[in-house]
Amino acid sequence: MKVDDSGMQRPDMRRNRLTALLDMQYPLIQGPYGGGLSTVELLVSVSEAGGLGSFGANNLDGPSIAQLVDTIRARTRKAFAINLWVPGPQSDTSPAELARAIERMGRWYDLLGIEPPGVPSSCAGPAFEQQIEALLEVRPPVFSFVFGVPATHVLDKCRAHGIATIGTATTVAEAIILDRAGVDAIVASGFEAGGHRGSFLRPAEESLIGTLALVPQVVDSVTAPVIAAGGIADARGVAAALMLGAQGAQIGTAFLACAEANLPQPHRQAILSVPVKETVLTKAFSGRLARSVRNGLSDACAAGDLPLLPYPAQAWLINTMRSAAVSQDRDDLLSLSCGQAAGLVQGTSARELVGSIVSGLQELLT
Ligand SMILES: Cc1cc2nc3c(=O)[nH]c(=O)nc-3n(C[C@H](O)[C@H](O)[C@H](O)COP(=O)(O)O)c2cc1C
Structure with missing residues (x-):
C-alpha cells in the first residue's frame, strides 16, 4: 500500500x-x-x-x-x-448409455444434416x-x-x-x-x-x-x-x-472476445450480444456446471429434453455437433462459455x- x-x-x-x-x-x-x-x-x-x-x-x-x-x-x-x-472422481458411461444418448440427439443431427457418430471406445x-x-x-x-x-x-x-x-x-x-x-x-x-x-x-x-x-x-x-x-x-x-x-x-471473457483469440464467429457474436442475451449456469455442454450464454441446448437441458451424461461423456456428445454448428453459424447448437460481465466487453x-x-x-x- x-x-x-x-x-x-x-x-x-x-x-x-x-x-x-x-x-x-x-x-x-x-x-x-x-x-x-x-x-x-x-x-x-x-x-x-x-x-x-x-x-x-x-x-x-x-x-x-x-x-x-x-x-x-x-x-x-x-x-x-x-x-x-486436475482429474477428480470420474464417472464411467457405458457404451449402451452412449448409444442411447446418441439416438436421443437425432433431431439435432438432422437439423445440422450430419450423420450420428458411432459409439467411441473412450471419451x-x-x-x-x-x-x-x-x-x-x-x-x-x-x-x-x-x-x-x-x-x-x-x-x-x-x-x-x-x-x-x-x-x-x-x-x-x-x-x-x-x-x-x-x-x-x-x-x-x-x-x-x-x-x-x-x-x-x-x-x-x-x-x-x-x-x-x-x-x-x-x-x-x-x-x-x-x-x-x-x-x-x-x-x-x-x-x-x-x-x-x-x-x-x-x-x-473479455480477452476471449479479442481478435487474437480467434474464437468461432457464433461464439464471439454470442458474447458480444450480452446483456441482450443472458448467461446461465448449465451442465448441458460437458456434464459439469459451467457458465455460458443461454441457448437452445441449455434450454433443452433445463427442460429435460437433452440427454445429460456425466463428464467427460457429455462433453464428447456435444462436441459431435461442433464443427457443423460452427460452419453453419448455429449458436443454438454450440457451447458458448461466457461470463456475466460480457456486456462490458468491447x-x-x-x-x-x-x-x-x-x-x-x-x-x-x-
Ligand atoms: C471458454 C472458457 C474456458 C475456460 N477454461 C478454463 C480452463 O481450462 N482452466 C481454467 O483454469 N479456467 C478456465 N476458464 C476460466 C477463465 O480462465 C477465467 O478464470 C474466467 O473466465 C474469469 O471470469 P470472467 O469470464 O468473468 O472474466 C475458462 C473460461 C472461459 C470463458
Whole structure:
C-alpha cells in the first residue's frame, strides 16, 4: 500500500508480490481456456503487453504440450502460464448409455444434416500424469490448474524446477486447502466467471459465491497472494479487485472476445450480444456446471429434453455437433462459455484491452 497526499491508502497497481512472482508488469492475467479455445496469439499479445498470457492445455497430450511450450518460447521471452485440469472422481458411461444418448440427439443431427457418430471406445482426454511429465520436462514459467490440487510430489517438483504454481478456488475452504498445499498463488473464482466452475470440495451447485464476497474472505484466510476472477472486464473491475485485497485479476471473457483469440464467429457474436442475451449456469455442454450464454441446448437441458451424461461423456456428445454448428453459424447448437460481465466487453485487440485497463487503473487509483 502507498499513502497519497490526502493520507488515503491506495494499492500499488504496478508492483506487488504477485507481479514479482509471475514476472509481469501489471497485475493482470489472461485466463486460460480449455477445450481447444486457447491460442498462442492471444497469450503472446497479453504477455508482451505486460500481463500474463495463459494457455488451457487440458485437451493436449504430453508431446503436444512440449511442442506448444516450444512454439510459445519462439514467440515471446515473457512469462506465461500453462493450465491443466486436475482429474477428480470420474464417472464411467457405458457404451449402451452412449448409444442411447446418441439416438436421443437425432433431431439435432438432422437439423445440422450430419450423420450420428458411432459409439467411441473412450471419451476420456489425455492422461494427467503424462501431461505433468511433459510440463515438468519443458518447465513453463507458470503452471496454473483447476478442479483440485496436484499431488505433493508434483508441487514439490514445480518448486524445485522454478515453476510458479497457481491453484483455483471457488470457496474459502478450497482456498485454504490450496494454501496449505503450498501453491504460490490462488485464483478466487466467483460465480460470475465464464466457463466451468472449478469446484473440487463440494458440488459446484453448492459452491456458488460471488467475486465481491469471495475475494476478501479468501484474502483473509490464506498467505498466498490472491487473484480475483469472475465478472472483471475493465479497469473498474481490476481496481475493485485490488481494493478487496487481491494482488491481481484474471480476466477470461473479455480477452476471449479479442481478435487474437480467434474464437468461432457464433461464439464471439454470442458474447458480444450480452446483456441482450443472458448467461446461465448449465451442465448441458460437458456434464459439469459451467457458465455460458443461454441457448437452445441449455434450454433443452433445463427442460429435460437433452440427454445429460456425466463428464467427460457429455462433453464428447456435444462436441459431435461442433464443427457443423460452427460452419453453419448455429449458436443454438454450440457451447458458448461466457461470463456475466460480457456486456462490458468491447471485442478490441488484447493489446488495446490491456492498455485501456492500465490507463484506467492509473486514473482510478490516483
Ligand atoms: C471458454 C472458457 C474456458 C475456460 N477454461 C478454463 C480452463 O481450462 N482452466 C481454467 O483454469 N479456467 C478456465 N476458464 C476460466 C477463465 O480462465 C477465467 O478464470 C474466467 O473466465 C474469469 O471470469 P470472467 O469470464 O468473468 O472474466 C475458462 C473460461 C472461459 C470463458
